[in-house]
Amino acid sequence: MNALIVYAHPDPHSFNAMRDVAVDALTEAGNSVQVSDLYAMHFKAVLDEHDFKERQNPDFFNPIIEQHHAATTDTFAEDIKREIEKVQWADLIIFQFPLWWLSFPAILKGWFDRVFVNGVAANFATYEPLLTGKRVMLAFTTGGGAAAYSAHGPIGDINELLAYVTRGIFRTAGLNVIPPLIAFGASSISSEQRHELLHRYRRQLLAL
Template sequence: MNVLYVYAHQEPKSFNSSMKDTALEAFEERGDSVKVSDLYAMNFDPVLDENDFKNRKYTDIFNPFLEQLHANKTDGFAPDIKAEMDKINWADMLIFQFPIYFTGFPAIMKGWIDRVFSPGFAFNPLTQSAYETGLLKGKKSMLVTTAGADKDWYSKGGMHGDIHELLKSITHCTLEFTGLEVLPTHVVYGASNLSEDDAKKELERYRELILSL
């Protein structure tokens, strides 16, 4: 299996980084091929603007949707976007690992989605290519995330509410929208306060998940 691992955390010595390394080791043990997009290490630009395109089709007003459609038809994306698209085309599975920021992606990962999951590449409403007919159909995806708060906060009736409901804007409206099959989200709760023993248990739990894919 070819896996694209999209990762967003600033600190190489963090628990998130240990999770990433654990996953990469498990994929190697499985015999899979993995490419990593470490967004902070890459200094990935999350801003969708006119610099995303080699040549603008419409120069009087900037319409990102129309420019992305045009760029997909003319191979007109900037090299950093094209490189990420090539990784997606290569991959059988996409894994997104990130700490929850305000119940969603960190800005750098949201920007990756905005710039890379473009109309004409991941979906196309003009041809009704979405959900069951999304352009990434046939590939799998999974969210892997850490929450600073305990599970009680992210449960039904909790302070924040059910984490799986909160993440539907990603799992359903983003990933499934593009045709991706979405596997159950893997969550580590209370990640900010894990003891050394609990951290080891969580890493082993994640390792076992990757090995079971």
């Protein structure tokens, strides 16, 4: 199996460096692994006209039309092209990030805007999914504890919060969603709890 880990944390030594646990476990199980470390790559987070080497319509910038054109003519900017090649290579994609304002860090949102594009992730006109058969998993840390994200907690059920990603993005692309690894309260849990979490993550990945 080929696995791609898309890593979006500014500090390589944060608890999100649990991506190293994933790299080790997946490699140990005989898989090939690539990591896109978005901050280390200085990945451009903003979709704009520079994403396209040529334009279908130079007078009016419609990203959906230009993405489809670039997908059919192979004219995406090189950084996008490299990420699309990794996505197409991967059987499993893991997104590793801290929860910021109940969502991804902007650099990862930008990765979706620029890489999960019309004509690559799905056909945005027909809703035909284009990444069918691949698996995807979220692995993320939160500041709030698990109770805050329960059905009756102040923020609400984490699964409902995730639905816009799991249904809105992943299933639109045809990806099979694996249960997430969520490190609730990553900064406030004990060191033993963090180590147990890393062991659980390792077991979860080896079981794949």
